[in-house]
Amino acid sequence: MNSVLTTPVAWRASPLLRASALLHAAALLITALRPHWWPWTLAAVIANHLQLTATGLWPRSTALGSNWTRLPDAAAARGEIAITIDDGPDPHITPEVLSILARYGARVTFFLIGQRAERYPECVRACVAAGHGIENHSFHHTHTFSLLGPGAMRREIDRAQLALTHVSGTRPRFFRAPAGLRNPFLDPVLQRLQLQLTSWTRRGFDTVNSDAERVLQRLTRGLRAGDILLLHDGHAAHSHTGTPVILEVLPRLLEIAARQGLTPVTLGEALR
Numbered sequence: 613m614n615s616v617l618t619t620p621v622a623w624r625a626s627p628l629l630r631a632s633a634l635l636h637a638a639a640l641l642i643t644a645l646r647p648h649w650w651p652w653t654l655a656a657v658i659a660n661h662l663q664l665t666a667t668g669l670w671p672r673s674t675a676l677g678s679n680w681t682r683l684p685d686a687a688a689a690r691g692e693i694a695i696t697i698d699d700g701p702d703p704h705i706t707p708e709v710l711s712i713l714a715r716y717g718a719r720v721t722f723f724l725i726g727q728r729a730e731r732y733p734e735c736v737r738a739c740v741a742a743g744h745g746i747e748n749h750s751f752h753h754t755h756t757f758s759l760l761g762p763g764a765m766r767r768e769i770d771r772a773q774l775a776l777t778h779v780s781g782t783r784p785r786f787f788r789a790p791a792g793l794r795n796p797f798l799d800p801v802l803q804r805l806q807l808q809l810t811s812w813t814r815r816g817f818d819t820v821n822s823d824a825e826r827v828l829q830r831l832t833r834g835l836r837a838g839d840i841l842l843l844h845d846g847h848a849a850h851s852h853t854g855t856p857v858i859l860e861v862l863p864r865l866l867e868i869a870a871r872q873g874l875t876p877v878t879l880g881e882a883l884r
Contacts, residue, residue: 625799626674626675626676626677626799627675632796639653639654639656665795669758669793671789671791671792671793671811671812672792672811672812676794676795676796676798676799677798677799677802677803677809678799678808678809679809679810679811680786680808680809680810680811680840680879681811681812681813681840682813682838682839682840683838683839683840683879683882684838684882684883685838686884687837687838687877687881687882687883687884688836688837688838689837690837690875691837691873691874691875692837692838692874692875692876692877692881692882693835693837693838693839693840693841693869693874693875693876693877694720694721694839694840694841694876694877694878694879694882695718695720695721695841695843695862695865695876696720696721696722696723696747696788696810696812696840696841696842696843696879697709697720697721697722697723697842697843697844697845697858698722698723698749698788698842698843698844698845698846699723699725699728699749699753699819699844699845699846699847699848700722700724700725700728700735700844700845700846701722701724701728701729701732701735701736701739701845701846702728702732702735702845702846702848703732703735705845705846705848705856705858705859706722706732706735706738706739706845707735707738708856708859709845709858709859709862710738710739710742710744712859712862712863712866713742713744713862713866714742715863716863716866716867716870718866718876719742719743719744719745719876719877719878719881720744720745720876720878721744721745721746721747721786721878721879721880722739722744722745722746722747722845723747723748723749723786723788723810724736724746724747724748724749724772724776725749725750725751725752725753725772725846726748726749726750726751726752726771726772726773726774726775726776727751727752727753727772727775728846729772729775729776729779729780730775730779733779736776736779736780737779737780739780740780740781740782743878744878745786745878745879745880745881746776746780746782746784747776747784747785747786747787747788747810747879748769748772748773748776748784748786748787748788748807749772749787749788749790750768750769750772750787750789750790751768751769751771751772751775752768753790754768754790755790755791757789757790757791757793757794758789758790758793758794758795759795760795760797761797762797762800762801765797765798765801766801766804766805769787769801769802769805769807770805772784773805773807784807785806785807785808785879785880786807786808786809786810786879787802787805787807787808787809787810788809788810788811789809792811792812794809810840810879811840812840812841812842813838813839813840813841814830814831814833814834814839814841814842815830815831815841815842816828816830816831816841816842816843816857816861817830818843818844818848818849818857818858818861819844819847819848819849820849821849821857822849822850822851822852822857823851823857824851824857824860824861827857827861828861828864828865828868831843831861831865832865832868835868835869835872835874836874837874840879841865843858843861843862844858845858
């Protein structure tokens, strides 16, 4: 069952990270006692680092720490889904997204880039005024986020946290890594900042796929209560008509959800 941090807790490493720490300690001990075994201990350590790297490149993995890939069981039982929208705000696309959502009476969660939120505060405030969730998607959204050390990673997330709280008036409770990529340093940073890592159940790849029909199929194939879906208003691909893909997909997605008796809610509302 998913949980979200509400009070500071001491960080507890995942089983994979605990096993990795034990492996490193054992490698040091064995090398000290049997120096001629160093090629084998080195190979074991390298293999472990490759495993950790590969795990960090799998956005939906829970092996590096807590990670929401679905809503809590209670939300699923209520027939709820979460539509999450990344990489904004965008001064041209976000207002049109808000107009569509208002037309259908739906609420979503925006994972915003802190730097863009500071640049377009009126978009952020419009999202809040309409009842949508505002969550943390880092400050710069750099492609090298997963290569950062713990200090740099904390500064990047904390800066976005401060910017989003200042602009929106609400403190984010959820974090999504840029492109979903991370490393073992992220989990303890998020726990200290009381943020819950959130990925998705399925994504439409609407930043690179200009075919709205295919994006919609990816999002709705097997759609069921508890799903977390990912779209983008920032960095959105454009269809052959020049329209941002999200603007063609979102109305149809909301109609399909309604026909199936599914209610879009914010991540915060899913915690009821």
